[in-house]
Amino acid sequence: MERIVGIDLGTTNSLIAYVDDAGPQVIADNETGQKTLPSIVSFLPNDRVVVGREAGELARTQPLSTIRSVKRFMGLGMEHVSAEDRQRYRFVDDQGDTSSLVRFAIHDRQVTPPEVSAVILRALRDRAEAALQEEVRKVVITVPAYFNDSQRQATKDAGKLAGLEVIRLLNEPTAASLAYGLNTKEEGLIAVYDFGGGTFDVSILRLHTGIFEVLSTNGNTRLGGDDIDQSIAERFLLTELAEELRHDPQVLNSALRATEKAKQVLSDQDETVLNLAVPDKGVQLSRRLSRHEMEAAVDEIVARTLEPCRQALKDAGLETQDIEEVVLVGGSTRMPLVRQRVGEFFGRTPLTDIDPDEVVALGAAVQADTLSGRRRDMLLLDVVPLSLGIETMGGVMSHLIERNTTIPASVKEMFTTAVDDQTAVAVHVLQGERELVQDCRSLARFSIPIEPKPAGVPRVEVTFMIDANGILNVSATDLRTGLERSLEVKPSYGLTDEEVERLLEESIDFAEEDIEQRLLIEARTEADTVLHAADKALRQNAAFLQEGEEEQIDQVVQKVREACAGEDYDLIRDLTEELSQVTTPFAQRIMDSSIQEALGEKQLSDL
Amino acid sequence: MPTVVRCWRCQDEHIPQVFCPACEALQPLPPDIDYFTVFGLARDPVLDEQALANTYYDLSRQLHPDLHQTGTAEEQEASLQNTAVLNRAYRTLRDPVQRGQYWLELNGEQLGKENNKVPPDLALLVFEVQEQLAAVREAQSAGTDDARAGLKSELTQVWDDLDDRMQGLQQKLAANFSKWRQADDASDLLSGLKRVLSEMAYLRTLTRDVEKALSIF
Numbered sequence: 114m115e116r117i118v119g120i121d122l123g124t125t126n127s128l129i130a131y132v133d134d135a136g137p138q139v140i141a142d143n144e145t146g147q148k149t150l151p152s153i154v155s156f157l158p159n160d161r162v163v164v165g166r167e168a169g170e171l172a173r174t175q176p177l178s179t180i181r182s183v184k185r186f187m188g189l190g191m192e193h194v195s196a197e198d199r200q201r202y203r204f205v206d207d208q209g210d211t212s213s214l215v216r217f218a219i220h221d222r223q224v225t226p227p228e229v230s231a232v233i234l235r236a237l238r239d240r241a242e243a244a245l246q247e248e249v250r251k252v253v254i255t256v257p258a259y260f261n262d263s264q265r266q267a268t269k270d271a272g273k274l275a276g277l278e279v280i281r282l283l284n285e286p287t288a289a290s291l292a293y294g295l296n297t298k299e300e301g302l303i304a305v306y307d308f309g310g311g312t313f314d315v316s317i318l319r320l321h322t323g324i325f326e327v328l329s330t331n332g333n334t335r336l337g338g339d340d341i342d343q344s345i346a347e348r349f350l351l352t353e354l355a356e357e358l359r360h361d362p363q364v365l366n367s368a369l370r371a372t373e374k375a376k377q378v379l380s381d382q383d384e385t386v387l388n389l390a391v392p393d394k395g396v397q398l399s400r401r402l403s404r405h406e407m408e409a410a411v412d413e414i415v416a417r418t419l420e421p422c423r424q425a426l427k428d429a430g431l432e433t434q435d436i437e438e439v440v441l442v443g444g445s446t447r448m449p450l451v452r453q454r455v456g457e458f459f460g461r462t463p464l465t466d467i468d469p470d471e472v473v474a475l476g477a478a479v480q481a482d483t484l485s486g487r488r489r490d491m492l493l494l495d496v497v498p499l500s501l502g503i504e505t506m507g508g509v510m511s512h513l514i515e516r517n518t519t520i521p522a523s524v525k526e527m528f529t530t531a532v533d534d535q536t537a538v539a540v541h542v543l544q545g546e547r548e549l550v551q552d553c554r555s556l557a558r559f560s561i562p563i564e565p566k567p568a569g570v571p572r573v574e575v576t577f578m579i580d581a582n583g584i585l586n587v588s589a590t591d592l593r594t595g596l597e598r599s600l601e602v603k604p605s606y607g608l609t610d611e612e613v614e615r616l617l618e619e620s621i622d623f624a625e626e627d628i629e630q631r632l633l634i635e636a637r638t639e640a641d642t643v644l645h646a647a648d649k650a651l652r653q654n655a656a657f658l659q660e661g662e663e664e665q666i667d668q669v670v671q672k673v674r675e676a677c678a679g680e681d682y683d684l685i686r687d688l689t690e691e692l693s694q695v696t697t698p699f700a701q702r703i704m705d706s707s708i709q710e711a712l713g714e715k716q717l718s719d720l
Numbered sequence: 721m722p723t724v725v726r727c728w729r730c731q732d733e734h735i736p737q738v739f740c741p742a743c744e745a746l747q748p749l750p751p752d753i754d755y756f757t758v759f760g761l762a763r764d765p766v767l768d769e770q771a772l773a774n775t776y777y778d779l780s781r782q783l784h785p786d787l788h789q790t791g792t793a794e795e796q797e798a799s800l801q802n803t804a805v806l807n808r809a810y811r812t813l814r815d816p817v818q819r820g821q822y823w824l825e826l827n828g829e830q831l832g833k834e835n836n837k838v839p840p841d842l843a844l845l846v847f848e849v850q851e852q853l854a855a856v857r858e859a860q861s862a863g864t865d866d867a868r869a870g871l872k873s874e875l876t877q878v879w880d881d882l883d884d885r886m887q888g889l890q891q892k893l894a895a896n897f898s899k900w901r902q903a904d905d906a907s908d909l910l911s912g913l914k915r916v917l918s919e920m921a922y923l924r925t926l927t928r929d930v931e932k933a934l935s936i937f
Binding site: 280281321322324326480483484485486489492493494518519520521522523524578580581 | 777780781784785786787789790800801803804805807808810811
């Protein structure tokens with residue numbers, strides 16, 4: 114039996130897992146031992162790419178060609194790109210009317226979100242092949258339960274571009290319930306609250322002797338830890354900066370990283386220091402941040418996850434007290450505030466036994482095991498998250514398949530002609546809950562070929578099938594002849610089959626070889642800038658030094674200089690950071706003094 | 721009269737069933753199969769909902785595409801199509817209103833156009849609710865916060881009333897179904913059943929409208 118592995122293609126981190134005799138395991142990187150692969154891809158000018166932690170390092174200096182959180186863009190059109198997105202990346206805007214699919218403009222290339230995701234998938238596959246010592250081709254990839262058809266299709270395309278056979282797209286909360294179900298084997302009603310880096314999902318499930326039946330699901334595919342970081346960065350860091358610096362991609366990137374770090378620290382501590390240092394732009398900021406301040410700032414975002422919970426319960430026909438167990442999934446559920454709010458909402462302490470970063474990948478591996486035919490004791494009955502329909506007269510959406518219908522689901526619809534000798538009927542497929550077509554997501558258009566006959570005579574039956582991946586397939590049969598009619602379905606926000614083929618041929622290679630060198634050069638450059646600034650401040654503002662401070666600074670300066678002579682860029686980076694911190698009180702004193710007004714700016718490097 | 725079908729694998733001829741009695745290959749269900757038959761039930765609108773759920777789980781365990789991933793293309797296709805039929809059948813039969821309507825259709829009766837007419841017993845209620853919904857729409861554009869809060873609690877009350885009424889109808893429906901099953905001549909009971917079902921269908925639409933209005937507060 115060919116092995117199938119499970120992949121959690123996350124907004125912030127991605128993981129790959131498989132099942133062996135001991136149960137589901139996440140596969141760690143052979144060299145570094147890391148289980149998570151940061152979902153960051155950096156495109157180099159020479160058509161090479163770098164993925165993971167190294168790409169994250171490159172983001173500091175090359176924010177425009179380094180894509181983070183690409184999952185937020187999967188299956189979207191340019192009209193969904195926000196003002197914040199535009200500050201961080203460059204997009205290809207001029208696409209005429211052929212396709213409005215999101216395309217990043219990187220160096221002189223256009224790159225679509227599935228291509229970026231494919232780079233991550235390939236890196237995960239390589240990791241699995243190295244660990245398992247066998248070829249890995251078949252995968253289960255998880256997606257947010259609330260992903261619509263276009264977003265799912267885009268994920269499938271990413272798999273194809275990575276040379277993988279995507280056996281199944283699996284909803285993340287459902288995957289998590291599988292991983293938990295293995296441990297508890299309990300019967301009953303559970304809620305899975307999945308708050309990740311970029312998406313939020315909630316699913317209500319009934320567990321029944323190995324059957325995991327999803328009763329309802331809800332969520333927001335553009336709400337996650339990224340929004341929390343953005344909000345903290347804006348409130349506590351960016352407001353301190355001059356207008357033009359606030360929109361600088363490099364400053365923005367550093368501010369978001371600093372915020373992310375502070376947020377993580379505040380999950381365990383009551384207070385931390387927010388440090389923002391971008392020597393290139395002369396930015397050096399540092400401020401205390403308490404957990405209380407942060408929570409007050411992001412409470413509104415956390416509160417936005419509760420409405421989908423309410424809706425999911427209602428759709429399942431349940432009240433909060435019916436829920437016997439609440440499972441937390443996703444990195445954002447590490448925040449004490451999130452745990453508290455979820456606990457209050459459901460009136461019970463949520464389960465957090467399994468690492469919220471790993472649980473989805475583990476569940477994907479379990480499902481992969483079932484799909485490979487090795488396991489028959491558990492079965493998922495999942496649902497479609499959004500209603501599917503077609504456009505009818507007057508721009509109104511007519512529902513064909515209601516949200517929360519168990520998949521696979523199919524419905525047959527009869528079409529005929531309105532005028533004599535009509536040769537085709539156009540169909541516009543939509544997804545969403547609103548009544549008007551303009552408020553729903555356009556999924557695809559197709560046209561049913563008809564033999565010319567008097568109006569109303571042709572009878573063509575179209576079958577809309579949502580498969581086990583939650584993806585729509587349509588087929589048509591001419592009821593007069595009994596013959597199947599082929600349909601050409603044009604996705605509204607997706608790659609065409611030809612485009613996928615072309616991209617497969619042109620697929621970009623990996624480059625690991627010069628990355629070490631590049632990172633070293635960058636670390637040295639950054640160290641130089643900070644050393645220079647410290648040196649200048651010591652010479653010109655020695656009066657502000659406190660007892661013993663100069664010696665302390667000198668010591669670190671010495672260490673940085675020594676490290677720069679070596680090749681360990683991590684060490685250089687860490688010591689540069691240390692120098693930055695050790696000089697912060699000194700810099701603040703200079704600022705706080707009467708010369709503050711005269712200087713106007715608050716950066717050490719300007720002094 | 722049960723039709724005979726032929727197994728795609730071993731060519732055995734048998735009456736339609738999920739697995740071929742000769743070679744055990746998964747078979748596609750006939751496209752015109754009725755939902756009661758899918759569950760191996762008589763065409764009876766009165767059924768044990770718990771037993772229905774258990775049968776659904778059992779059939780899912782046999783049919784679901786996840787468990788036929790390693791099968792032939794024919795088996796995978798049959799599994800997909802059959803599970804889609806099973807899911808639709810379960811969705812229809814587990815809900816008393818949809819089950820009743822489906823059963824009427826099988827018996828050549830339809831709520832059809834009557835569905836759009838307001839059932840006489842509901843006329844007054846419908847009128848009141850529509851007025852309140854109109855007031856909500858007005859308050860949305862012009863009203864004060866106080867007025868909106870007042871409307872919200874009124875609407876919540878309306879929803880509760882509709883819900884109570886729905887529960888009453890459900891009991892009535894169950895009673896009607898049982899009577900229908902015991903009666904020798906069911907024709908006079910049919911019109912009663914239809915009335916209850918159309919009231920329920922209408923009430924459901926009304927409840928949905930109220931919920932939609934409530935969701936904007």
